[in-house]
Amino acid sequence: MTEELNPKFSFETLVVGAANRLAVTAARTVAESPGAAYNPLFVYSPTGLGKTHLLMAIGQLAKQLAPQARVEYLTIDEFVEAHHAAVAAGQSEALRSRYAQVDVLLVDDVQFLTHRREMQAELLRIVQELQAAGKQVVLTSDCPPADIEDLDERLLSRFDAGLLVDIGPPDAETRLAILLRRSEERAAEFGAGVLQAVAEFEVPNVRELLGLLNKLVAYQAVSESPITPASARELLAGEVRTQAPMTTGPAPALTAAGEPVAAPPSERPDEFADFLSDVAHTVEEQVEAWRSRLGEAIMRWEAEGYGTGRLERLLDQDVPVSLDRVLRQFERDVEQLRSMQATMAKVDAERAEDPVFYDPDRLDEVDQLVQTALHEVGPPPGPSAAWALSSFVIGESNKLAHNSAQAVVKQPGVRYNPLVLVGPTGVGKTHLLHAIGHELAAHPGAVVACLSAQQLIDELVEAISNERVDVWRTRYRRATAFLLDDAHLLTGQDRTQEEVFHLFNELFDSQRQLAFTMGRVPREVEGLDDRLVSRLEGGLVVNVPSPDRELRRSIVVRKLHEDVGAADEELADYLAARPAESIRSVVGLLQRVIVAAEAQGVAPSAALAREMVEGAAPARPRVSAAVRTSGIMISPSGGVRSREKMVWHWPDPAQRVIEEMA
Amino acid sequence: MSLVNFTTREITCKIVYYGPGRSGKTTNLQYIYGRVPDDRRGRMVSLATQTDRTLFFDFLPLELGSISGFTTRFQLYTVPGQVYYNATRKLVLQGADGVVFVADSQARQLEENVESLQNLQENLLAQGADARGMPFVLQYNKQDLPQDLVLSKEELDDALNFWGVPSFSAAALAGTGVFETLKAASELVLRKLSQEEPV
Numbered sequence: 001m002t003e004e005l006n007p008k009f010s011f012e013t014l015v016v017g018a019a020n021r022l023a024v025t026a027a028r029t030v031a032e033s034p035g036a037a038y039n040p041l042f043v044y045s046p047t048g049l050g051k052t053h054l055l056m057a058i059g060q061l062a063k064q065l066a067p068q069a070r071v072e073y074l075t076i077d078e079f080v081e082a083h084h085a086a087v088a089a090g091q092s093e094a095l096r097s098r099y100a101q102v103d104v105l106l107v108d109d110v111q112f113l114t115h116r117r118e119m120q121a122e123l124l125r126i127v128q129e130l131q132a133a134g135k136q137v138v139l140t141s142d143c144p145p146a147d148i149e150d151l152d153e154r155l156l157s158r159f160d161a162g163l164l165v166d167i168g169p170p171d172a173e174t175r176l177a178i179l180l181r182r183s184e185e186r187a188a189e190f191g192a193g194v195l196q197a198v199a200e201f202e203v204p205n206v207r208e209l210l211g212l213l214n215k216l217v218a219y220q221a222v223s224e225s226p227i228t229p230a231s232a233r234e235l236l237a238g239e240v241r242t243q244a245p246m247t248t249g250p251a252p253a254l255t256a257a258g259e260p261v262a263a264p265p266s267e268r269p270d271e272f273a274d275f276l277s278d279v280a281h282t283v284e285e286q287v288e289a290w291r292s293r294l295g296e297a298i299m300r301w302e303a304e305g306y307g308t309g310r311l312e313r314l315l316d317q318d319v320p321v322s323l324d325r326v327l328r329q330f331e332r333d334v335e336q337l338r339s340m341q342a343t344m345a346k347v348d349a350e351r352a353e354d355p356v357f358y359d360p361d362r363l364d365e366v367d368q369l370v371q372t373a374l375h376e377v378g379p380p381p382g383p384s385a386a387w388a389l390s391s392f393v394i395g396e397s398n399k400l401a402h403n404s405a406q407a408v409v410k411q412p413g414v415r416y417n418p419l420v421l422v423g424p425t426g427v428g429k430t431h432l433l434h435a436i437g438h439e440l441a442a443h444p445g446a447v448v449a450c451l452s453a454q455q456l457i458d459e460l461v462e463a464i465s466n467e468r469v470d471v472w473r474t475r476y477r478r479a480t481a482f483l484l485d486d487a488h489l490l491t492g493q494d495r496t497q498e499e500v501f502h503l504f505n506e507l508f509d510s511q512r513q514l515a516f517t518m519g520r521v522p523r524e525v526e527g528l529d530d531r532l533v534s535r536l537e538g539g540l541v542v543n544v545p546s547p548d549r550e551l552r553r554s555i556v557v558r559k560l561h562e563d564v565g566a567a568d569e570e571l572a573d574y575l576a577a578r579p580a581e582s583i584r585s586v587v588g589l590l591q592r593v594i595v596a597a598e599a600q601g602v603a604p605s606a607a608l609a610r611e612m613v614e615g616a617a618p619a620r621p622r623v624s625a626a627v628r629t630s631g632i633m634i635s636p637s638g639g640v641r642s643r644e645k646m647v648w649h650w651p652d653p654a655q656r657v658i659e660e661m662a
Numbered sequence: 663m664s665l666v667n668f669t670t671r672e673i674t675c676k677i678v679y680y681g682p683g684r685s686g687k688t689t690n691l692q693y694i695y696g697r698v699p700d701d702r703r704g705r706m707v708s709l710a711t712q713t714d715r716t717l718f719f720d721f722l723p724l725e726l727g728s729i730s731g732f733t734t735r736f737q738l739y740t741v742p743g744q745v746y747y748n749a750t751r752k753l754v755l756q757g758a759d760g761v762v763f764v765a766d767s768q769a770r771q772l773e774e775n776v777e778s779l780q781n782l783q784e785n786l787l788a789q790g791a792d793a794r795g796m797p798f799v800l801q802y803n804k805q806d807l808p809q810d811l812v813l814s815k816e817e818l819d820d821a822l823n824f825w826g827v828p829s830f831s832a833a834a835l836a837g838t839g840v841f842e843t844l845k846a847a848s849e850l851v852l853r854k855l856s857q858e859e860p861v
Contacts, residue, residue: 022707168705271841272697276726278845279736282852283673283729 005063005073009056015181017174020050020167027054027138031061034069034104034136038163040127041138042110042145045167048205051140054167055106058138062104069103076112080119099126103135110141111148113155120152127158137162175199175209182210188217190227197229201236212236290323291315297327306334307359333360340370346470347373380449380475383437383483392435393558393583395551398428401544405432408513409439412481416540418504418514420487422521423544426582429517432544433483436515440481449479453489457496464495476503481513487536488518491527501531514539552576552586559590560604564597570606578613589613673734675851677844678755680782681764682774683743686803689834690764691722691738694844697837698724719754736848743778752785760797760851761786762843764834765822767802767812775822797850798827801843806833 011031016024023045029037043051059071074082086095099105105126113120127137144166145151145159170178176199183190198216203209219235220227227235294315298308311330337357345352351373356362389409394402401423407415419436421429437450463472476482482503490497507514521543522528522536547555553576560567571593580586589609596612597604679687695706704723719739726734739758741751755761763782765775786793802818813821815831823829828846832839 018704022705165707166705270697271837272694272699272702275841275845275848279726279734279848279852280729282849283732283734286852 005056005059005071007060009053010060011057013181014050014053014057015170015174015178017170017177018168019170019174020054023054023165023167026163026165027058028061030136030138031058031104032065034062034066035131035134039131039136040159040162041136042141042159042162042164043138043167044141044144044164046169046205047142048207049167049169050206051142051167052108055108055138055140059104059106062136066103070101071104071106072099072102073106073108075108076110076119079107079123080112080116083119083122096126100129100133102130105130105135105137107137107139110139110145111143113151114149117150117152120155124152124155124158127155131158169202169204170206170209172199172202175201175203178206178209179213182213183217186217188213188220190216190220190232191229193229194227194232197232198236200233293323293327297330301330301334304334305358306337307361309359310361330360333363336363337366340366343474344370344373346474347377374474374478377471377475379447380479381451381455382441382448383434383450385438387431387434387438389432389435389439392428392431393551393555395548395554397545397548397551401428401432401542404540404542405436408436408515412440412443412513413511417508417511418516418536418539420522420536420539420541421515421517421544422519422541423517424519424546424581426584427544427546428583429544430485433485433515433517436513437481437483440513443480446480447478448481448483449476450481450483450485452485453487453493453496456484456500457489457493460496460499473499473503477506479507479512481515482507483513483515485517486519487516487522488520488525488528490532491525494529497529497532501529501535504532504535508535546581547583547586549576551583552578552580555583555586556590559587560594563594564604568603568605571604571609574606574609671732673729673732673852674737675735675759675848676737676739676757677760677762677847677851678758679738679740679762679764680751680755680778681741681743681803682766682771682778683745685743685764685766685771685775685778686832686834687740687743687764688720690762690801690803690832690840690843691720691740693834693837693840694724694738695722697841702726719750738844745777745781748781748785751781752788755782755785756789758791758796759854760799760847762799762801762847763822764801764803764832765818767804767818767831768807769811769813772813772821775818779822794825797847797854798825799843799847799850800827800829801832801834801839802829803832803834803839805831806836806838 011024011028014020014024023043026038026041027043030039030041043054045051055073059073062069063071082095083092086092107123113123130137139159141148144164145156176196179195179198183195194216198209198212201209201212203212215236216227216232294311298311298315301308301311311326314326337360341352341357344357347370351369354369356366356369359366389405392402392405401421404416404419405421408417408419421432423429434450437448440446441448459472460469463469484500490500504514516536518525518536521541522533525533553572556572556575557567560572575586575590575593578586578589580589590604593604593609593612597608600608602608679690681687691706695703702725704725707721719741722738724736724738726736728734739754741747741754761782763779765771765779783793786796800818800823802813802815805812805815815829819829828850830839830843830846832843834840
């Protein structure tokens with residue numbers, strides 16, 4: 001009862017044009033996801049426009065995508081026949097359950113249901129059942145469902161609830177595409193322009209079009225001379241039926257139900273032509289309006305003294321331009337010129353008046369000029385390369401400071417801005433600050449200012465006395481990072497604080513990194529402007545404390561490795577055990593030990609260090625000796641060798657008291 | 663989606679016909695469709711119920727050809743008027759360059775007109791479009807009905823046209839006022855489009 005799907009009728013062999021695009025798209029969707037998109041899908045068109053092709057294509061694709069899917073294609077006639085046979089055999093339930101198992105049901109020629117109430121009810125039942133089970137139903141007909149005479153209202157509403165699409169007669173391009181494809185399939189070759197000539201015939205459907213092609217192929221087979229476009233036209237002229245939908249005049253509009261809308265009174269002028277000319281006029285006005293706007297813009301910028309060559313050249317061209325964009329760009333360029341001119345004025349007022357600063361077409365040149373001038377002024381003092389982040393010794397006590405420095409290096413201006421390192425002198429703040437500067441300076445285009453507050457004050461004083469404060473300021477405002485060491489030295493320096501305040505704001509606003517070192521937290525520094533204090537406190541204030549024992553040891557070990565190649569563990573332990581306020585004092589002491597060792601021609605050792613710090617170490621503890629000291633080590637020569645008041649071996653207090661009494 | 667594209671030299675305008683159910687939006691489009699030569703129109707897609715009510719939307723593409731070097735396209739849409747299809751209305755409104763509000767001139771439909779107009783405003787606002795900035799035209803349809811059933815243009819202007827936008831009397835079934843409305847809407851859209859050139 002079911003026709004096999006004709007493998008020739010697939011989506012691949014279907015020529016898609018404007019007239020069937022919607023139908024084909026819907027069909028593809030349905031085949032790709034049966035039951036999900038449009039259910040049922042109802043395709044209608046006059047005969048010969050590819051409805052059956054479309055149905056079979058859906059079936060093929062659905063089967064291809066889901067090989068286990070059950071796809072049934074049937075015409076209404078087959079459906080009726082099968083139904084009658086089943087009823088006669090008492091098998092109507094079996095037939096019904098067979099349909100119920102179908103995943104995609106494709107029903108052709110639904111228009112033949114007209115006046116078959118019983119079959120309509122049967123189809124309705126099947127459609128309902130399949131829809132309820134999420135199975136796909138696709139139907140075709142030669143007219144919209146509403147036009148099928150005597151069709152059950154319930155079927156109508158079922159069809160309407162899905163998607164109704166129609167296929168129109170193919171347009172000239174589609175006709176040509178179909179002819180080309182079919183003649184290729186049949187290996188028929190025609191002279192230039194022949195198929196184009198055939199495509200000109202406004203045949204009402206594809207079948208008739210293919211009929212024309214057949215005739216042409218047959219004619220060519222028996223003809224001695226090759227077919228020309230003219231002979232093709234002549235040959236086929238009598239074959240073509242003229243069809244209402246293909247006439248060139250406006251086609252009668254159809255309502256959704258297919259009924260013609262009341263025809264417009266014939267005396268009405270060509271409203272569309274009128275509309276078109278109206279639209280054309282508006283578009284022309286809008287498109288051409290740019291010339292007058294361009295003229296206005298040229299006058300404006302000329303009056304302000306800027307070169308408008310770029311805009312004038314546009315006036316000469318025919319192609320309308322995107323004026324807003326051009327004018328916006330011009331305005332932006334002028335803004336940039338102005339800003340660069342202002343920068344130049346700070347460095348060199350005379351050169352800032354160069355005509356080049358009024359020509360938006362020479363932006364690059366201007367930029368070069370300003371960069372050169374700035375370069376002549378010189379960059380701000382940068383970080384010292386001597387202090388690298390890698391040589392910074394990390395211990396528990398300064399880990400936080402180190403981590404925040406790393407974060408700053410990773411995301412300058414974003415993560416911690418400003419970063420304020422606070423701690424006593426000699427704990428590595430300056431090292432860390434310069435290390436940050438050094439890392440930041442490695443970024444392309446980076447200008448890192450890194451200097452001490454005292455240096456900044458001195459520079460400003462000099463700039464004031466030379467009346468070059470603007471130039472001085474410009475140097476720092478170019479900086480991509482500003483790192484100020486010993487910022488507490490700004491105390492009482494109102495003018496410098498004022499400058500730092502403005503600099504801070506400008507750099508901060510443009511997300512450039514700021515970092516400071518200070519002896520105490522900003523709020524505890526007297527004589528520092530509140531505005532600065534709040535800005536510094538607003539960033540990350542990290543304490544860098546005195547080095548702990550572990551850190552001291554690491555420093556000693558690293559220094560020993562650097563200076564003498566190997567670290568004496570005992571020496572490291574000895575020096576690390578000695579309390580120290582700063583890294584500097586640890587390093588200083590070690591340095592002295594190394595120098596002394598070098599002088600004596602021996603390796604630095606704990607014994608040497610002990611001797612230097614405490615004088616000659618006692619051979620063994622002389623606890624019971626008659627001579628007691630207060631703990632100050634007396635050298636054999638009688639002088640105090642070390643001024644370190646370190647008690648090496650604390651005598652028994654009781655004995656001391658006795659001794660003094662004696 | 664609206665565009666005056668200077669690079670590809672294309673102008674595309676989307677105009678949406680809005681209004682209460684049965685006010686004649688689809689009829690407007692059908693009339694236009696009927697007057698457009700074959701080569702200028704795409705297929706009119708009409709998804710309707712068996713009672714001719716627009717279920718989803720109508721879509722009529724118009725190819726106006728090359729104007730001042732620009733390939734110009736109009737896309738006309740209608741929305742389903744029935745109150746419960748608001749989601750579809752919102753969808754169709756998206757990216758609209760202009761709106762034609764088709765009001766039913768019958769006195770007893772005034773309430774529906776007002777409601778639909780409010781709904782239009784709400785939907786435009788929900789899309790972040792400023793209803794006042796949108797090219798907007800009113801059409802008072804069905805003026806061919808007996809005078810005692812319909813409100814006059816002046817009365818309807820008073821009741822509906824509080825923004826003072828262009829308004830037109832129409833009898834869409836016979837085509838009266840259909841193209842006048844479309845022309846006015848197109849002109850507003852085109853003028854607006856050229857102001858809103860993409861950056």
